[in-house]
Amino acid sequence: MKLLHIDSSILGAHSTSRLLSAEVVTAWRAAHPDTTVEYLDLAVDTPSHFSADALGIKTGLQEQPTEAQQRENAVSEKLVSQFLASDVVVIGTPFYNFSIPTQLKAWIDRLGQVGRTFKYTEKGPVGLAGGKTIIVALSRGGIYSTSEGGQAMEHQESYLKAVFGFFGITDVRVVRAEGVAMGDEARNNALATARADILVATAEAANQRDAAIAA
Secondary structure, three states, rough: OEEEEOOOOOOHOOOOOHHHHHHHHHHHHHHHOOOOOEEOOOOOOOOOOOOHHHHHHHHHHOOOOOOOHHHHHHHHHHHHHHHHOOOEEEEOOOOEOOOOHHHHHHHHHOOOOOOOOOEEEEEEEEEEOOOEEEEOOOEEEEOOOOHHHHHHHHEEEHHHHHHHHOOOOOOOEEEEEEOOOOOOOHHHHHHHHHHHHHHHHHOOOHHHHHHHHOO
């Protein structure tokens, strides 16, 4: 089994999402010792933001791609191939300005490829990357999940569920630490809740929810 571990916080050792994603991976390997892990730190190894050069080679509007297009396409192909080869993907993400870091968005933009992670049909889009398990380790300074106003401002968890669902992935598990900037007691409570979520998220084998849906 292959696990891809991704971090995206810019805070390094001070990051709560990095702490939680590492604990997810440790717990997963303890529960599933046949797992091999590959690590990608998007705050260090950041793909450039999606551009005309990154898209150009996919459009088929020109006979020969430019050097810039070839270079950008190589980045996209490396990232999407790494993603598709993984059985489990663990993503650590903080909450920046009501959404995910731009580094993580840049990675997702490279994954969204027609014919690789989704396709269009006469009935609409169909995801092509099903059969994976995604575990998202979220950190938030405030609390957004418990009120309508907070949920309306939250474009982190909701976005990730939507985009991976679009790719055909139905097994998305969430580890959430909210209120980590609201004082020591709130942070400790948030971490305790997240660690309980980690035990649940890592105990179940990969892709079992997809298997249940198929059955």
